[in-house]
Structures are given as C-alpha cells and as structure tokens.
Amino acid sequence: MALKVFITGASSGIGEALAVYYAEQGATLGLAARRMDFLNGLNQRLGGAHACYALDVTDAGAQHDAANDFIARFGTPDIVIANAGVSAGTLTECEEDLAVFKRVMDTNVFGMAATFAPFIPAMKASKGERRLVGIASVAGIRGLPGAEAYSASKAAAISYLESLRLEMRPYGIRVVTIAPGYIETPMTAINPYRMPFLLPVEKAAQRFAAAIARGASYTVIPWQMGVVAKLLRLLPNCLYDRLFANAPKKPRGVLTQ
Numbered sequence: 001m002a003l004k005v006f007i008t009g010a011s012s013g014i015g016e017a018l019a020v021y022y023a024e025q026g027a028t029l030g031l032a033a034r035r036m037d038f039l040n041g042l043n044q045r046l047g048g049a050h051a052c053y054a055l056d057v058t059d060a061g062a063q064h065d066a067a068n069d070f071i072a073r074f075g076t077p078d079i080v081i082a083n084a085g086v087s088a089g090t091l092t093e094c095e096e097d098l099a100v101f102k103r104v105m106d107t108n109v110f111g112m113a114a115t116f117a118p119f120i121p122a123m124k125a126s127k128g129e130r131r132l133v134g135i136a137s138v139a140g141i142r143g144l145p146g147a148e149a150y151s152a153s154k155a156a157a158i159s160y161l162e163s164l165r166l167e168m169r170p171y172g173i174r175v176v177t178i179a180p181g182y183i184e185t186p187m188t189a190i191n192p193y194r195m196p197f198l199l200p201v202e203k204a205a206q207r208f209a210a211a212i213a214r215g216a217s218y219t220v221i222p223w224q225m226g227v228v229a230k231l232l233r234l235l236p237n238c239l240y241d242r243l244f245a246n247a248p249k250k251p252r253g254v255l256t257q
Contacts, residue, residue, distance in 0.1 A: 146249030
C-alpha cells in the first residue's frame, strides 16, 4: 500500500526535495507551506493528485484543519515530517532583533509541536507503525555566535523530540530526529562562509528518507557532520569558546526558510 506523508515547509529546500522523493515512490502527500502558488506548482510537477495547504505552522488552528482534511481524504498518514523552519542571524544586544528571535523560536519549536499535535490521536488509534519526524540541526548541539535564536530553537527541538519519542513509544509511534549539517538550500545560500561537507539537497532527501524508514531515533546527515557533532559535545567550554568565539556569522536581519 502506498505511503501517506504529510510535510510542512514543502514549498522549497529540504521539504520540496522530500516531497519529490516520496512522490517518486508513489506516496500520497499533504504539502503544507505559506506560499500556495509554490505548492500548486510543486503539486502539478508531481502529478497533481496531492493535497496542498497554505498555512503558517505557528497557526495551530490552521494546522488542525489541515490535519483533519488530510485524514478525511486519505486516512491517517504513515509519516508526518515537521520540516518548516526559519533562520536568521540575531544578536541579543540589538533590541530590534527580539522580534526575529521570537519568530525563529515560534516557527522552529512551537510550529513543530503544532504540526504533530492534530495527527497524534489518529496515529495512536491506527494499526501499523507510524513516524513523526522532526528536522533539527547540528546548530542545536552547541551554541554558535550570532545565531542565538537559531541555535536555541534547534537545541529546544532536539530535546522536545526526545521527550516526544519517550511519550510515543508505548503506542508504536516512532519519533525520528534528523539533525542536518550543511545542505544546499535557500537557507544556506546566503551564508558568507565556507560550509564543510555541503550536501546537495536531493542526496540529503534520500538519506533523510532512509533514516525515516529505519525509524532512527537520532541521526546527523551527512555522517561527517555527525563526527564533528560528537567532537563538539566533548569539548570543554574553555576550548570551545577559544575555537568558536570569532567564527563567521549568518547575516543579521535576513530571515530565510
């Protein structure tokens, strides 16, 4: 039986690449993003048989309505991917950045919970193994200078997904945390610095899908960044501070998704 997959942030980047991948496998998709014109264009490229939902993931009511519509039309999804996210360089000392800080946290953390919440009751009641997938980031492993909001949001996402994994375990619902390194997307295109192990988004989508199929509890993609992440966890603060205090920063005031 064909998979049923619901994806937020589906209009570009990782979300779009995942939509293309799953459509090629014959899946029925729910495509959610803020830009309906982009979603409609993607849907037509994928055959036109999928459901499109123009919404902001921070709007819990809109998420609830989209989930109910998808379930009514296609049944309970096998996989829900909370991929929508935004990034921007922020500095706490700049009060004008506080609104951006809030937007990043709301989208990357609350938006993830709002994506999963309306699907969980149906997933609990259904037979078969289901997947809730959260897209985090290696930026959540240790705080990066100039990225207070983004690093904090992804650290929160990783912890949230770990808590959710324990909660969903008794119901046979697997919670998959994927922490990407550098992936070729509009979000990374503005970075004014070298990005090690940069991975084309199409290859990243294939690896993400493989991790989802395995039900991996936590994985870093590409694997080389996983090695870096483990090393960063082990560094004492004094050494980490010395190495990263002057690291290049994402431009302020540029909110990317």
